[in-house]
Amino acid sequence: MDILAQLIVSGIAVGGVYALIALGFVVIYKATSIINFATGEFMMIGAYFFYTFLVMVGMPPIPSFLMVMLCSAMLGLFIERAILRHMLGQPTISIVMVTIGLSSILMGLAEMIWSTDFKNFPPLFPRAPIILGDIIIRSNLFWGFIVAMLAVAAFALLFKYAKVGVAMRATAGDQMAAFSMGINVRTMFTVAWSLGAIAAALGGVIIGNIGGIQPTLGNIGLKIFPVVILGGLDSIAGAVVGGFIVGLVENIAGGYLDPYVGGGVKDLAPFVVLVLILLIKPYGLFGKEDIERL
Amino acid sequence: MTANNDEQAILTVNNIEVVYNHVVLVLKGLSLAVPKGSIVALLGSNGAGKSTTLKAISGLLPLEDGEITDGWLEFEGQRLGDELPHKLVRRGIFQVMEGRRVFEDLTVEENLTCGAYTRRDRSGVKADLDKCFNYFPILKDRLGKLAGYLSGGEQQMLAISRALLARPTLMMLDEPSLGLAPLLVEEIFAIIQEINQKEGTSILLVEQNAQMALGVSSYGYIMESGRVVLDGPVERLLADQDVQEFYLGLGSGGARKSYREVKHYKRRKRWLS
Numbered sequence: 069m070d071i072l073a074q075l076i077v078s079g080i081a082v083g084g085v086y087a088l089i090a091l092g093f094v095v096i097y098k099a100t101s102i103i104n105f106a107t108g109e110f111m112m113i114g115a116y117f118f119y120t121f122l123v124m125v126g127m128p129p130i131p132s133f134l135m136v137m138l139c140s141a142m143l144g145l146f147i148e149r150a151i152l153r154h155m156l157g158q159p160t161i162s163i164v165m166v167t168i169g170l171s172s173i174l175m176g177l178a179e180m181i182w183s184t185d186f187k188n189f190p191p192l193f194p195r196a197p198i199i200l201g202d203i204i205i206r207s208n209l210f211w212g213f214i215v216a217m218l219a220v221a222a223f224a225l226l227f228k229y230a231k232v233g234v235a236m237r238a239t240a241g242d243q244m245a246a247f248s249m250g251i252n253v254r255t256m257f258t259v260a261w262s263l264g265a266i267a268a269a270l271g272g273v274i275i276g277n278i279g280g281i282q283p284t285l286g287n288i289g290l291k292i293f294p295v296v297i298l299g300g301l302d303s304i305a306g307a308v309v310g311g312f313i314v315g316l317v318e319n320i321a322g323g324y325l326d327p328y329v330g331g332g333v334k335d336l337a338p339f340v341v342l343v344l345i346l347l348i349k350p351y352g353l354f355g356k357e358d359i360e361r362l
Numbered sequence: 363m364t365a366n367n368d369e370q371a372i373l374t375v376n377n378i379e380v381v382y383n384h385v386v387l388v389l390k391g392l393s394l395a396v397p398k399g400s401i402v403a404l405l406g407s408n409g410a411g412k413s414t415t416l417k418a419i420s421g422l423l424p425l426e427d428g429e430i431t432d433g434w435l436e437f438e439g440q441r442l443g444d445e446l447p448h449k450l451v452r453r454g455i456f457q458v459m460e461g462r463r464v465f466e467d468l469t470v471e472e473n474l475t476c477g478a479y480t481r482r483d484r485s486g487v488k489a490d491l492d493k494c495f496n497y498f499p500i501l502k503d504r505l506g507k508l509a510g511y512l513s514g515g516e517q518q519m520l521a522i523s524r525a526l527l528a529r530p531t532l533m534m535l536d537e538p539s540l541g542l543a544p545l546l547v548e549e550i551f552a553i554i555q556e557i558n559q560k561e562g563t564s565i566l567l568v569e570q571n572a573q574m575a576l577g578v579s580s581y582g583y584i585m586e587s588g589r590v591v592l593d594g595p596v597e598r599l600l601a602d603q604d605v606q607e608f609y610l611g612l613g614s615g616g617a618r619k620s621y622r623e624v625k626h627y628k629r630r631k632r633w634l635s
């Protein structure tokens with residue numbers, strides 16, 4: 069019983085971080101219908117940005133965090149303006165290939181700039197684990213979860229209430245009608261890429277703070293596919309729920325089964341659940357019926 | 363015969379040609395003018411090119427792979443180049459697209475926010491919002507509802523309200539009567555007229571419902587396969603025998619013709635183009 073509670077709590081905590089990264093994917097997909105296979109690399113680059121400002125430049129954590137947001141926004145903006153804008157109207161498969169290529173380029177760049185060495189952030193939070201009754205949570209995971217949830221909430225509020233958020237949702241719904249309202253749809257695409265990059269990068273900082281960073285950190289980004297497909301590619305609420313489901317499933321399944329089979333269940337379980345759910349609900353738990361381009 | 367040379371025209375379309383997908387020629391030298399502060403009707407059968415004309419003016423054409431290949435447009439005395447549609451909204455041209463095109467996943471209130479997207483004067487928007495609720499009280503009760511769940515009539519009210527909130531100098535309406543009950547159609551047209559008179563908004567009105575459209579307009583154009591085939595002040599159009607027969611469905615006796623007879627005439631009216 070204690071073990072289950074422990075696994076549930078850490079599953080939720082990890083799930084919250086997945087939710088944030090998945091949000092970075094969903095924002096871009098929703099506005100532009102582009103499946104961004106480089107989401108994991110946005111995450112990884114975000115973690116390196118943080119390392120750069122915090123360790124190499126020596127800035128305090130909060131300004132470093134803000135610099136990560138600024139730099140990732142610029143990265144998203146640049147990638148949209150320089151590459152994806154010119155792919156508008158091209159076949160989905162070509163655009164997917166471009167984002168896959170992009171993920172390799174970003175990984176290569178990270179190796180060139182920061183080398184392949186494993187790096188750690190200096191401790192940002194008190195090291196003592198958080199104790200809730202019988203349950204123990206690692207301090208970095210606990211604070212990571214809090215930061216992730218704050219970020220998710222900020223994004224949700226932005227989309228719900230800010231004028232630019234409403235305009236982005238309008239663009240996602242009907243591009244031509246959005247244009248006819250005076251909304252600059254192209255700017256909305258740029259904004260979506262910037263926000264998507266920020267969300268993924270913040271997730272990267274949190275993950276990097278928990279487990280350290282390497283140019284291959286982006287591989288964790290693959291986990292967002294079960295998350296977003298569970299939640300429906302275009303649903304922000306779905307990304308959050310999907311994040312929690314994947315976090316819970318991998319922790320519980322891994323915690324109970326890994327000792328018997330010698331590991332691997334943790335990584336496998338989310339995809340098994342994914343397949344099962346898709347068999348029952350082909351558009352994900354929250355997805356719109358007419359979205360199936362994957 | 364057209365009002366092209368009218369100095370008071372807010373919009374002049376001169377001899378434009380529009381091609382879709384580089385091959386399909388849809389507008390074949392179309393000219394029209396909208397005098398400042400007036401309502402002008404643009405009529406014609408399905409596929410005549412009415413919506414295409416509006417999209418050419420509002421700049422939405424390139425989004426459907428259409429292109430103006432000849433002729434020119436002038437708005438408030440200035441040539442329209444190839445500005446993107448969002449810029450033209452800021453200049454005062456607003457098109458209410460065919461089929462209402464409300465944002466279904468957004469609430470009524472959020473849809474209205476989109477209508478006012480280009481506005482910076484909060485107090486002015488607030489006042490215009492009250493005007494919308496005055497014209498369409500039902501919208502006020504629906505503010506928090508998703509627009510996709512509104513009835514067709516309510517969606518049309520929402521679409522017109524979005525246009526009002528943009529405060530355009532030229533409002534273009536593409537078949538506002540589409541799919542609405544007759545009583546509601548009359549109401550909508552009365553409001554269109556009111557917007558024109560009270561706000562001084564110039565209006566270009568595309569309609570299938572010729573009778574209603576000519577009822578509120580001062581000038582009318584009739585299109586056939588990409589050209590204007592007949593135009594004039596509405597009084598003259600209404601008196602015109604052909605218009606009566608082909609567009610108002612009235613025979614010489616004034617009685618409504620049966621669908622079959624109208625169809626027969628439709629075949630005969632080819633000479634018009």
Ligand SMILES: Nc1ncnc2c1ncn2[C@@H]1O[C@H](COP(=O)(O)OP(=O)(O)OP(=O)(O)O)[C@@H](O)[C@H]1O
Nearest residue numbers: 382386388406407408409410411412413414415426
């Ligand atoms: N995006 C497009 N690509 C190719 N052809 C098009 C496109 N849009 C319209 N057309 C063609 O252009 C012609 C005129 O279309 P348009 O929509 O302007 O007609 P309309 O007068 O508005 O008709 P309706 O009364 O049915 O709305 C039609 O023959 C149509 O098939």
Ligand SMILES: [Mg+2]
Nearest residue numbers: 412413414460
């Ligand atoms: Mg039309």
